[in-house]
Amino acid sequence: MDKVVATAAEAVASVSDGASLAVGGFGLSGVPNVLIQAVYDSGVSGLGVVSNNCGAMESGLAVLLSAGRIARVTGSYVGENKEFARQYLSGELEVELIPQGTLAERLRAGGCGIPAFYTPAGVGTQVAEGGLPWRYAPDGTVALASPPKEVREFDGAEYVLERGIRTDVALVRAAKGDRHGNLVFNKSSRNFNPLAAMAGRVTVAEVEELVEPGALDPDEVHLPGIFVQHVLALTPEQAADKQIERRTVSAPTAQGQPAQTAVQASGQASARGTERD
The missing domain is CATH 3.40.1080.10 (Glutaconate Coenzyme A-transferase)
Structure with a gap:
């Protein structure tokens, strides 16, 4: 054990x-x-x-x-x-x-x-219909594309089969x-x-x-x-x-207190969370 x-x-x-x-x-x-x-x-x-x-x-x-x-x-x-x-x-x-x-x-x-399971995510897109480039050729053309996937209807809605x-x-x-x-x-x-x-x-x-x-x-x-x-x-x-991927540091205001936008606050919280994790 x-x-x-x-x-x-x-x-x-x-x-x-x-x-x-x-x-x-x-x-x-x-x-x-x-x-x-x-x-x-x-x-x-x-x-x-x-x-x-x-x-x-x-x-x-x-x-x-x-x-x-x-x-x-x-x-x-x-x-x-x-x-x-x-x-x-x-x-x-x-x-x-x-x-x-x-x-x-x-x-x-x-x-x-x-x-496998069915999900609505990707229905009506290349995720389900195929054609997403999996690998390119050196000349920029698509050498290998994703295949189409099975789509079924349940209770009037379509779902794609994922493995x-x-x-x-x-x-x-x-x-x-x-x-x-x-x-x-x-x-x-x-x-x-x-x-x-x-x-x-x-x-x-x-x-x-x-x-x-x-x-x-x-x-x-x-x-x-x-x-x-x-x-x-x-x-x-x-x-x-x-x-930490990004640190956000706000400039001080005239009163000496940091000014913080919502985006900056979110970025700082994210950085602190990443550092702790």
């Missing part, structure tokens, strides 16, 4: 060339950076990645992407990752873009043993975990992490705080240990290493 491994290299030993990976995180929040770095250090390539986005600010999955180790991305958000966009548009990278809620449900369904996702390995980050693999996620890091963990046939969790079995109240467990095969305890330095 003790699932703790001594090193990150041991934790990701099951990741091989061409493996598929479900990776937790959203932007810079809840990203398993230590495990991703261990995958990079192992030298594997040709990876198929399922994640909301593919790294940001040259961290997270961007480390593998920039090194040319990723062959295919299934995700929802390109964002400001210019290297992601460059590789996709130049034909170096195959990309399947999915509505964010559909991606979340495909991961959850795969983890629950549900092979559940299973991957060879899942990499996630949790705020707290015990030796049996029970995990607790902090705030916004509880986004795609539990879903990615469910989708992996082998799931590896890096945890900021490792506790003994019984220390976690069952009611506070967000992901039961049945979904987790390996647990890596982070060092205090690794646990504290959290980036």
Whole structure:
């Protein structure tokens, strides 16, 4: 029952060339950076990645992407990752873009043993009808496009059939975990992490705080240990290493008090949330 491994290299030993990976995180929040770095250090390539986005600010999955180790991305958000966009548009990278809620449900369904489900998201668009560019040719033409999907009517409304996702390995980050693999996620890091963990046939969790079995109240467990095969305890330095994508600093007013717009306040709250998570 003790699932703790001594090193990150041991934790990701099951990741091989061409493996598929479900990776937790959203932007810079809840990203398993230590495990991703261990995958990079192992030298594997040709990876198929399922994640909301593919790294940001040259961290997270961007480390593998920039090194040319990723062959295919299934995700929802390109964002400001210019290297992601460059590789996709130049034909170096195959990309399947999915509505964010559909991606979340495909991961959850795969983890629950549900092979497929119907959703209204994407009906009447290329998501359902096919034709989304998955891979471009070097000359800019579409080398591979998405196929059409089954659409059925239920109670007078149309729904598109989406497949559940299973991957060879899942990499996630949790705020707290015990030796049996029970995990607790902090705030916004509880986004795609539990879903990615469910989708992996082998799931590896890096945890900021490792506790003994019984220390976690069952009611506070967000992901039961049945979904987790390996647990890596982070060092205090690794646990504290959290980036902030944008800092918003407001200029002082004449009275010396900071003036803040709603957008600035939202940005600061987001930055603080990311830092804590």
